[in-house]
Amino acid sequence: MAEQLRVGIIGGKRGGGHVAAIGNSRDRLVLAGVYDPVPAISADFVAHYPGTVEYRSFEEAVEKCDILVLASPQQYHAPQADYALRAGVHVLSEVPAAVSMEQVSLLLAAARQSKAKYMIAENYCYTRENLVIAEMARQKVFGDMYFGESEYLHEMKSWHHNPATGERTWRYYWQVGKNGITYPTHSLGPLLQWMDDRITAISCIGSGRWTKPEYEMEDTVTLSARTRKGALLRMRLDLVSNRPEVWNYYSLQGTKGAYESGRLFGDKPRLYLEGVSKHDTWQSFEDYAQEFLPARYATPPQGAGHWGSDAWPLLDFLDAIDRDVAPPLDIYKALEMTLPGIVSEESIARNGAWLAVSDPHTMTAGIGLNPGREAPLA
Numbered sequence: 577m578a579e580q581l582r583v584g585i586i587g588g589k590r591g592g593g594h595v596a597a598i599g600n601s602r603d604r605l606v607l608a609g610v611y612d613p614v615p616a617i618s619a620d621f622v623a624h625y626p627g628t629v630e631y632r633s634f635e636e637a638v639e640k641c642d643i644l645v646l647a648s649p650q651q652y653h654a655p656q657a658d659y660a661l662r663a664g665v666h667v668l669s670e671v672p673a674a675v676s677m678e679q680v681s682l683l684l685a686a687a688r689q690s691k692a693k694y695m696i697a698e699n700y701c702y703t704r705e706n707l708v709i710a711e712m713a714r715q716k717v718f719g720d721m722y723f724g725e726s727e728y729l730h731e732m733k734s735w736h737h738n739p740a741t742g743e744r745t746w747r748y749y750w751q752v753g754k755n756g757i758t759y760p761t762h763s764l765g766p767l768l769q770w771m772d773d774r775i776t777a778i779s780c781i782g783s784g785r786w787t788k789p790e791y792e793m794e795d796t797v798t799l800s801a802r803t804r805k806g807a808l809l810r811m812r813l814d815l816v817s818n819r820p821e822v823w824n825y826y827s828l829q830g831t832k833g834a835y836e837s838g839r840l841f842g843d844k845p846r847l848y849l850e851g852v853s854k855h856d857t858w859q860s861f862e863d864y865a866q867e868f869l870p871a872r873y874a875t876p877p878q879g880a881g882h883w884g885s886d887a888w889p890l891l892d893f894l895d896a897i898d899r900d901v902a903p904p905l906d907i908y909k910a911l912e913m914t915l916p917g918i919v920s921e922e923s924i925a926r927n928g929a930w931l932a933v934s935d936p937h938t939m940t941a942g943i944g945l946n947p948g949r950e951a952p953l954a
């Protein structure tokens with residue numbers, strides 16, 4: 577039996593969401609410990625998962641682990657990934673991958689130069705519905721896909737101040753303290769995965785500031801995007817407005833059919849396939865779910881949150897490490913779903929100007945001063 581890889585959790589709150597995966601792979605993974613700068617949170621984590629240890633610093637966790645799950649606030653993901661990758665430690669990063677172009681360069685360079693692997697833990701690519709649609713899309717059941725839509729509407733005003741101290745939290749600065757699509761990946765990740773495509777240009781506009789005028793972010797922000805294959809995407813993000821949540825609305829249109837997820841909790845997803853479904857009539861998603869859900873994802877590990885999706889990123893990451901192949905949501909996929917959000921901040925500031933989104937494959941980060949004359953990138 578291969579030796580176990582030691583998993584360290586960075587950030588003891590969301591970090592717990594990844595633990596369900598470990599229960600399913602005890603022969604390969606061991607939950608080693610946690611680093612969180614708030615001692616009470618590390619202590620709670622260790623009490624909840626007996627046998628784990630508290631690391632006194634991030635650097636100690638890097639030293640003592642083989643895989644780190646970065647579930648720290650989003651502005652730390654890229655710097656922490658950079659440090660860990662350069663130390664040869666595998667990184668599974670929470671979303672988004674980075675919060676600025678500088679961080680994108682740092683992260684891309686580190687991932688290219690490291691022998692360790694990097695994956696983004698975009699769990700919304702792993703919900704049962706989204707896995708089924710991904711497989712149908714892969715098999716071209718919807719034909720050529722030319723329109724996709726998604727929404728993440730999550731009223732989070734109470735998350736912006738610490739209730740005990742009144743201090744502003746990281747979300748105040750990094751999610752609503754900037755204007756634009758500051759939380760893009762749950763919405764864009766699945767659409768890009770289904771279409772096997774990347775965004776080349778975006779335009780971002782907002783509704784204005786109505787509910788909480790002190791926030792830099794406008795209440796509702798929308799992104800229009802053009803993809804490399806010529807498709808159109810539309811996304812809406814709202815972290816402010818007074819309303820119940822819509823976290824995972826998606827729709828997809830192709831030449832041979834369409835998909836509409838449920839929009840409100842409890843709604844049933846539907847699809848239509850030209851020449852198969854009755855004309856002008858939606859069919860139940862469940863008519864296709866069993867046939868197209870890949871067997872690997874049939875039964876989510878016990879306790880996996882977010883509709884069972886939370887455990888799959890770490891399990892797929894482990895599989896990629898074991899087979900020494902690129903993870904399914906590797907550094908390039910991670911940046912393809914992250915970059916449009918970063919570019920959106922300039923677009924919204926320029927009144928919706930259409931701006932190009934770079935292709936992370938051709939960005940020069942990490943290639944060095946003398947490309948081609950240096951040690952090969954890992």
Ligand SMILES: NC(=O)c1ccc[n+]([C@@H]2O[C@H](COP(=O)([O-])OP(=O)(O)OC[C@H]3O[C@@H](n4cnc5c(N)ncnc54)[C@H](O)[C@@H]3O)[C@@H](O)[C@H]2O)c1
Pocket residue numbers: 586587588589590591611612613614617634647648649650651652670671672697698699745882
């Ligand atoms: N994929 C998902 O469905 C999902 C869900 C929730 C959160 N997230 C992401 O996970 C991350 C954490 O979110 P959360 O809800 O746990 O936030 P949170 O504010 O509830 O908790 C953040 C934790 O990180 C700790 N922390 C602060 N600085 C740190 C550092 N430098 N290193 C390590 N830990 C640090 C804090 O003490 C706190 O315990 C965010 O990036 C968020 O976007 C993803």
